[in-house]
Amino acid sequence: MTSDLLRLVTAGSVDDGKSTLVGRLLYDTKSVLSDQIDAVLRSSEERGLDNPDLSLLVDGLRAEREQGITIDVAYRYFATSKRTFVLADTPGHVHYLRNTVTGASTADHAVLLTDARKGVLEQTRRHLAVMAMLGVPGITLAVNKLDLVDFSQETYESVRAEFVAHAESLGFRAEQITTVPMSALAGDNVVTRSDRTPWYDGPTLLEHLETVRPDERGCDVGLRVPVQYVLRDGSTDYRAYAGQIAAGEVRPGDEVVVLPAGTRSTVTVVGTPDGPVDEAGVGQPVALTLSDDLPISRGDLIAAADRVPELAAEVTATVCWLAEEPLRPGARVLLKHGTRTTKCRVPSLSTRFDEQHLVLEREPECLELNDIGQVRLEVADALPFDSYTDCVATGAFLLIDPDGGDTLAAGQVGDTLSAVTGDA
Template sequence: MTSDLLRLVTAGSVDDGKSTLVGRLLYDTKSVLSDQIDAVLASSEERGLDDPDLSLLVDGLRAEREQGITIDVAYRYFATAKRTFVLADTPGHVQYLRNTVTGASTSDHAVLLTDARKGVLPQTRRHLAVMAMLGVPGITLAVNKLDLVDFDRDTHEKIRDEFVAHAVSLGYDEDQVTAIPMSALTGDNVVTRSENTPWYDGPTLLDHLERVTPDRRGCDVGFRMPVQYVLRSDGNDYRAYAGQVVAGRVSPGDEVVVLPAGTVTTVTEVGTPDGPVDSADEGQPVTLVLADDLAVTRGDLLASADRRPSVQDEFDATVCWLAEEPLRPGAKVLLRHGTRTTQCRVPGLPARLDEQELAIQRDPEELALNEIGQVRLQVADALPFDDYADCVATGAFLLIDPKGGDTLAAGLLGDALSVVGADRGEQDG
């Protein structure tokens, strides 16, 4: 039996029809209110369209509507009798790849679109590389706008075969990738099976998404909780540490370590908004009271004493560079990991991934906008990390501009370049 919740991300190149597809899903599953439909009908009529522009159900900003583009991550919720969905519709423009990274980072499944007239484009391969790097466990290829090529079977199968081959090179198994021929504009094979594709005997998009079994990327590393606040009482010696359990379980009597200091103590009480409890699991906000009076501050990590992460002040990591100004060796940035932000220096760039050819370039001079590469980092404060493959919450981080506070890169611990199969080829720097 499938889980009752599926977190989705949609991505693709510009004008592949992502917003129209999401609008079609919302419209055909009756997940929109009548006044929203009326607004879409009115906007479509103003544009002189004969049929409703369902993309407007997603493109909520007026500026976006006027331009006919999506420039942000639009989250939508809908449900069927079998499942509830949380869907992130991300922009297709190259300069907004950071939004795709944001949407994919919490997703169980990705729907990547291609225009049947254009096939697999560089942006398609780039999005697929990001999904592989972030460990999104399943991919659906929506070969969209098939009505514009007369629902040609050969066109669909050529695009499908090229995409699946690229996905396999990035580390996916063939059974993790499903290709569906469709037209979001006319609704063919989105929710309703199309009579225009008698040669296709697979599921509609909605049927497939209702049956997907999400491979939850849980953290099998023991207990982890980044400290958000230290709570004190003026009237007594009460002190507790508030945060969210991001991995494992914690109970009174558990032995924990405070990192990066490395001091060990015991949990004496686990508090929640409803009062003390016998245990708390991943995802729960808690306050922990410890047996000893220790120097615990915001940014510290509480972890299982017998399954502690490594603490490092210099390490290699994989990043997706998201800034216009390229990253070069010697750069000084801020690194945010959990609830801690620390100064960081980039002494070297060991490798860069060519996501189009799936080859590694060693010792590149820089990482440009949207490029994925391996970086060497030195931090002012040693940080406790798990490998991203073992725990997303404690294996991921952000690089931040120390001047303006903008996000420069999304990063993860572990050799993601080999995970996506990039080690099959190398280039000289």
């Protein structure tokens, strides 16, 4: 039996029809209001189109439509009788890879689009590399616009073979990869099965997504609760430590350690928005009351006493550089880990990943916009890092411009590029 909720991310090159596909899913699952549908139908008729332009359900901003690209991550919600979906709709333009990284970071499954006439492009390979690096559990390739090649099975099989070979070279297993031939514009094999692809006997895109079983991404490290707020009530001496559970479970009576101080205590009450509970797990917001009065503040980490992460002032990490100004050795930035932000220095760049040829360039001079590479980091305050492969939440971080506050890079602790490239 599958989970009730599936978190999706969509990605593709510009003009691959991603907005139309998302619009089709919303339209065919009746997840949009009737007045929105009427507006789309009127607009499409005024333009002389034979089919409704369902991309208008997605690209709601006039500026986006005029540019022909979607320029932000938009979260769409739709549901069927079998499950609920949260879809992170990311832009296709190469300069907005940062948005794809954001959307993929929490996704259970990715849907990548490609135009059947163009096949697997540079941006397709780049998106695949990002999905592999972030450990997205499954990939579906939507070979779109098949109506423009007369629903050619030969064209579909050629694109499929190239995509599968590249995905497997990045570490995806055959059972993690699905491909679907479709026309999002006409609706072929998106929600309903098409009679124009008699040679295809697989599921429609929606049928497949309804059966995807989300894998638990790395979180086998015991309890991890980054403290967001300290809740106090001076009249009653009430004090609790609020945050979202990043990993593990917590119950009254559990022994915990507070980092970076290393002090120990016992949980007495597990509070939630609905009141105290006997147990809470990953993703739940909690307010933990402890048996001891400890100097805990925002940025601290409450962890299981028998699974304590080591504090580290130096780490090896993989980053996706998201800024126009290149990253060079010696750069000084801010590092945000959980709810704590501290000063950070990048003493060296170890490798740069060439996602087109799946090779590592040793000791690059810099990392440019959208480059993925391995770096060394030195932080001013030792932090309780976990390896990203062990725990996504406490193995991930952001690098931030100390002057303007802009996000410079998304990163993960450990050399995840070795797994992607097979490099020792």
